[in-house]
Amino acid sequence: SAVISQKPSRDICQRGTSLTIQCQVDSQVTMMFWYRQQPGQSLTLIATANQGSEATYESGFVIDKFPISRPNLTFSTLTVSNMSPEDSSIYLCSAQGGSGANVLTFGAGSRLTVL
Amino acid sequence: GQQLNQSPQSMFIQEGEDVSMNCTSSSIFNTWLWYKQDPGEGPVLLIALYKAGELTSNGRLTAQFGITRKDSFLNISASIPSDVGIYFCAGQRVGGSQGNLIFGKGTKLSVKP
Numbered sequence: 001s002a003v004i005s006q007k008p009s010r011d012i013c014q015r016g017t018s019l020t021i022q023c024q025v026d027s028q029v030t031m032m033f034w035y036r037q038q039p040g041q042s043l044t045l046i047a048t049a050n051q052g053s054e055a056t057y058e059s060g061f062v063i064d065k066f067p068i069s070r071p072n073l074t075f076s077t078l079t080v081s082n083m084s085p086e087d088s089s090i091y092l093c094s095a096q097g098g099s100g101a102n103v104l105t106f107g108a109g110s111r112l113t114v115l
Numbered sequence: 116g117q118q119l120n121q122s123p124q125s126m127f128i129q130e131g132e133d134v135s136m137n138c139t140s141s142s143i144f145n146t147w148l149w150y151k152q153d154p155g156e157g158p159v160l161l162i163a164l165y166k167a168g169e170l171t172s173n174g175r176l177t178a179q180f181g182i183t184r185k186d187s188f189l190n191i192s193a194s195i196p197s198d199v200g201i202y203f204c205a206g207q208r209v210g211g212s213q214g215n216l217i218f219g220k221g222t223k224l225s226v227k228p
Contacts, residue, residue, distance in 0.1 A: 004157075033214045042203065042218040043158070058215070092157050096214060102146040102207040104216060106157030 002027050002095050004107035012113045013083050020079045021110045023093030028073035030096065033104065034066070037090040046091075049076040083114045121204050121219030127227040128194045136222040137188040138204035146207035147180050147187040148216065153200045161202075162189070184209075199224050 003026040013019050023032065032049040047068055048056040055068035069077045080087050090109040096102075121138045128134055138147070146165055150158035162173050164180035164187060171178055178189045187206070191198055204219040211217075 001160075009155075031214050042220045043205075043216075044218070045215050048212070048214055056212075094157075094214070102213065102216070103148060103160060103163050104214060105160070106150075108155065108157045111155075 001103075001105045002029055004093055004095060004105060006093050006107035006110050008110055009108060010111040010113075012115060014115055015084055017083055018079055018081045019083065019112060020077050021091055021093070023076045023078070023107060025074045025095050030073070032070060032076045033094045034068065034076070034078045035092040035094060035106075037092060037109070039088065043092065046078070049078075080112065083112070085114045088112060088114045119204055119206060119217055119219040121222055123222055124220065125223040125225065127225050128198065129227045130195060132194050134191040134194050134198070134224065135188060136202060136204075137186060138206070138219045139186040140206060140208075140217070141185070143184045143209045144206035144217075145184070145209050147178070148205040148207075149176075149178050149187070149189045150203045150205060151200050152203060152221075158203055194224075196226060199226055 005024045007022050034046040035043045036046050037043045045058050046061045049068050049070040051070045051073055065081050067079045090111045092109045093107040094104040119138050119140050148163050149161045151161055152158045162171050162178040167182050167184050169180040175192045201221045201223050203221050205216040
């Protein structure tokens with residue numbers, strides 16, 4: 001299955017600033033996804049990163065807050081804009097694995113703490 | 116929104132014990148997945164299940180896709196210290212978009228003091 005690298009692995013951010021998380025996959029993948037894991041919680045899908053078109057956002061997530069880029073089939077970025085302490089979470093990049101369309105492989109995550 | 120009920124929320128294990136956890140849903144799923152997450156890491160896939168009644172093993176781990184397609188369980192036999200971590204069930208809802216997995220809230224395995 002694909003190997004996914006994310007950076008930064010963690011960061012401490014000031015309220016009101018924005019941070020861009022990068023995700024690199026070691027092979028070409030059709031679909032990439034961004035998930036959020038709030039402290040002690042489960043994972044929630046933010047959006048699907050589509051190559052060549054705008055990202056598809058889930059209910060409760062908007063492009064102005066979480067702009068996403070997908071310039072090619074191996075790379076995507078997620079920006080967390082105008083951060084507040086409520087945005088303190090682990091942000092996880094994922095891609096479909098090789099064993100099935102619904103099987104996702106995840107990166108190690110980017111742990112953001114907003115002060 | 117759609118939720119998965121995963122239980123237990125946490126449990127303590129002693130080396131050698133068998134462990135069981137399960138997930139239930141109010142909706143029908145066409146895929147059930149079990150992941151393990153260690154601190155500072157992303158979830159790692161343990162077992163994938165694709166059809167009702169399917170029973171699949173991966174070493175000491177066994178998982179089943181419920182006949183009703185609304186539930187799944189994961190068993191760990193003869194637990195060892197490295198089994199400690201958080202286990203998540205996840206499912207692909209029938210009619211849901213690809214990659215939109217619904218996750219349970221996790222079962223945290225700790226070593227019994």
